[in-house]
């Protein structure tokens with residue numbers, strides 16, 4: 001009884017202190033230039049679970065909690081657009097148990113975050129699911145449609161959930177759409193410009209600003225077919241060794257400070 005009271009009191013104090021520290025750190029960051037568009041390759045969920053002797057699914061569930069946490073940090077900093085790699089087309093090659101668990105998680109969490117009073121509503125965030133949606137199970141497609149509809153009027157920021165996504169597929173579809181448009185013009189020669197393709201790239205279709213920072217967690221230094229078109233000009237690509245479910249403000253802060261230092265030094 002006394003012990004449980006002490007634990008509860010300690011956890012209350014710890015929460016208060018960490019909230020105060022978080023507010024102070026966010027204030028420091030907000031005094032510098034803030035990126036408009038940040039993307040994450042949320043890597044390391046399974047290694048996080050294995051290290052704790054947990055089922056793989058637990059790693060993905062904790063990964064979702066990290067997404068919530070990071071999205072809230074971004075919203076409090078006034079980042080306009082957050083894009084995350086939630087499921088690669090390639091991920092369909094994982095075991096049926098893992099794919100099913102990820103699909104169930106997506107269905108459940110899409111309903112949860114788009115609910116009135118939850119995170120997206122609270123910060124005015126529009127949800128866009130980008131990728132080959134027709135590959136998703138019918139129940140997940142329905143959850144996607146509902147979540148997109150529920151948040152369609154939100155206009156302060158956007159969350160692009162890439163699922164199931166591959167950048168080469170995104171670029172191929174954009175080129176195909178540009179060629180189709182060009183064929184409708186009354187000319188013998190087909191000309192496709194970078195700008196023609198750009199407007200059909202999935203993040204552009206939903207009105208995302210240029211990508212400022214792309215972060216990959218878990219120590220792996222690869223892009224894994226994510227935002228190759230969007231990230232090839234002025235994007236700062238940052239790698240951190242932290243597993244995604246552990247990623248928080250203290251890990252994000254040095255990456256943001258590095259971004260701010262580079263912006264200041266190029267001004």
Ligand SMILES: CC(C)=CCC/C(C)=C/CC/C(C)=C/COP(=O)(O)OP(=O)(O)O
Nearest residue numbers: 042043044045046047060063064086106109
């Ligand atoms: C709404 C929704 C679906 C939320 C997202 C949950 C989430 C964070 C999904 C990411 C899934 C994924 C393939 C992560 C990569 O880590 P990994 O599994 O490759 O881990 P590893 O690198 O340790 O093997």
